[in-house]
Amino acid sequence: GAGVSQSPSNKVTEKGKDVELRCDPISGHTALYWYRQSLGQGLEFLIYFQGNSAPDKSGLPSDRFSAERTGGSVSTLTIQRTQQEDSAVYLCASSPRAGLEQFFGPGTRLTVL
């Protein structure tokens, strides 16, 4: 069956530009998570959506970061005015419901020049 998909797989942008990263979760999964991972580092939680509840944004590093989840399915992570320190792999995961196993997409590798 189809797993979590993310697009683009790679994104190179210039400092100061805005970027949008997309995540398509597994069909029927109500929970969706965004993480980022810098080279050689662990996962850093960014934001979490569960059904129609208000998202948990506690991991977003600054107000330049925002995310939406439309219709309880597809999610978009937006980074405004990108900085070089935003360079990382951005991973999306979905889960049948909160607290259960998460299944990860292949990630988007973001490089800010």
Add this chain to the structure above:
Amino acid sequence: RKEVEQDPGPFNVPEGATVAFNCTYSNSASQSFFWYRQDCRKEPKLLMSVYSSGNEDGRFTAQLNRASQYISLLIRDSKLSDSATYLCVVNHGSWGKLQFGAGTQVVVTP
């Protein structure tokens, strides 16, 4: 103190040998536990869920010790393909956020 702590390794293991490593967690209310593996420059993949005292899946055995607040992963008859970073993951309760450890690196050598 980190909520989920792992020995970063690396654990260098001869092919065919057994390796085991632990993960400690700080929240005694934690309810569910998982092991993921992550290959270099790839996404984490679920290896095992640990919902009770432990479980076994082929060459992999996970055990949970609630009294001492740790989970362990044991790999028997190590294969070269077992080389990866193993992530310990803990769920504290009804809230859906999972806490990821920083990972233990395992290197299986011929």
